Amino acid sequence: MNTSTGLRGVFSPVITPFAADLSPDAKRMVRHCKWVLDQGLGLAVFGTNSEANSLSTPEKLALLDALADGGIPGARMMPGTGCCALSDTVELTRAAVGHGAGGVLMLPPFYYKGVLDDGLFASYSEVIQRVGDARLRIYLYHIPQVSNVPLSYGLIERLLAAYPGTIAGIKDSSGDWDNTRGMLERFAPQGFNVFAGSESFLLATLRAGGAGCITATGNVNPRPIVRLFETWQAADADAQQKALDAVRAVFARFPMIPALKAAVAHWADDAGYATVRPPLVKLDGHQRSDLLAALGALDFSMPGL
């Protein structure tokens, strides 16, 4: 049994809207965050699916301020703060804690490859010591297929031993259930909150003592995902999981971020949401029609957006 008091539930790496000149569009972001919050999710702003790694640190800091000004509660946020440069990670993490973030989701520095666990330990350790704030709660971010910098069980063990109050959990986006299960078995009993990297493993993660999921499709299909989190012990849990999988499978047929943005733009009736920053490319007209047709076939919609 996981007795952690840390963050639990369903979080969405909320999309970052951009204006036509490709500057971050705080107004549209606040609007979308409010809708996601209203569906019962937490906000993993600045995740992979937020195009966070296409934003500079000053742009992220300005968005954090804009979210606060827009009334988004820090306690429901788990901002991504892990950058390539230690100095950036420290600055962003400090700002997130200052805004009362319930936690931060922290990539390891991801440019250099084949680095040693000693170096990754030092990276996280320096951040924790430099931020120097007892309120800091770090959720590690394991996404080896993108970062190419995996986080090993051994590293997690060392970090938990050194910073038991601060290292609060992990998002496992590896898509490798054996890895997630191994983390749950080893670390969940210590109050370490394991989040699945998508709703595909939500039911399995909850059954194994996990904390929930952090999922791209939380931007578009939030209520049904939250419902499974809330009723995972109900008789229809497997059927719910299957329905979630069907929606996700549609989005997974397209480049995920452009597809999320196309869906939000459609249901918000605001084409501005579809803009992505290079190196991403927005869906073309054919892809957009295919996406909407496939979602229509599932009676999918985004009520209240």
Added chain:
Amino acid sequence: MNTSTGLRGVFSPVITPFAADLSPDAKRMVRHCKWVLDQGLGLAVFGTNSEANSLSTPEKLALLDALADGGIPGARMMPGTGCCALSDTVELTRAAVGHGAGGVLMLPPFYYKGVLDDGLFASYSEVIQRVGDARLRIYLYHIPQVSNVPLSYGLIERLLAAYPGTIAGIKDSSGDWDNTRGMLERFAPQGFNVFAGSESFLLATLRAGGAGCITATGNVNPRPIVRLFETWQAADADAQQKALDAVRAVFARFPMIPALKAAVAHWADDAGYATVRPPLVKLDGHQRSDLLAALGALDFSMPGL
């Protein structure tokens, strides 16, 4: 025959020294840059081996200013300016051009994987248009084993067609000679300067019409590498290449950046040069002894450092 007027020769991604508190150490960097320059090399500051991707944009901007203040001529510099975020890349590139840099070495945005050539084209295109300076000369940076974002021939072709005066060349760090040769055959006749990613391919690159190399070991073994560049048509060129390879093979037995820094620290008699930023880890005592012993066996030294 390559008739380009762009940068040619041997460039070194100069190491970035750090103070004990891990802040960039401009004073030691200026000193090392001067030594490298005096050996006849150009300065590819902020390269992979400069730990550039462990520095924030403000840290790089401050170092550019410090190098200029320290008397380092911009014309001999090819700063690395490609970051994950468009806004960072634009800011750094603009600053490099403002400092009179002979060129910039530009990674593609490297977090998102599997991106389309359309997106990479848009990334470079946006930077060129936003910098909007006729002096800008871009050397593309192909290092797929680290960035995991390869630059295809098709992309280079499109960029050259759209920005013939600005797209000046490439550093091919793939280590795949067939790829380098293909670039030379296709693009060198248009005045596109192809640099090998290390001196291992220097002779082959020059024989095939390339512009030189940009190499980590330029930090430690500069004169012999420059000598091969200057005398590649001499009878002893193959023997020179073999001698360069022997030195490189020693460094390649260790993590490259910590090994370069250990060697500089040793020959500069200044342990401060050995400090690396996490996620890198400096050589331990055993590794350091092994490195120095292996270099000693080659009668290697760094005269004048």
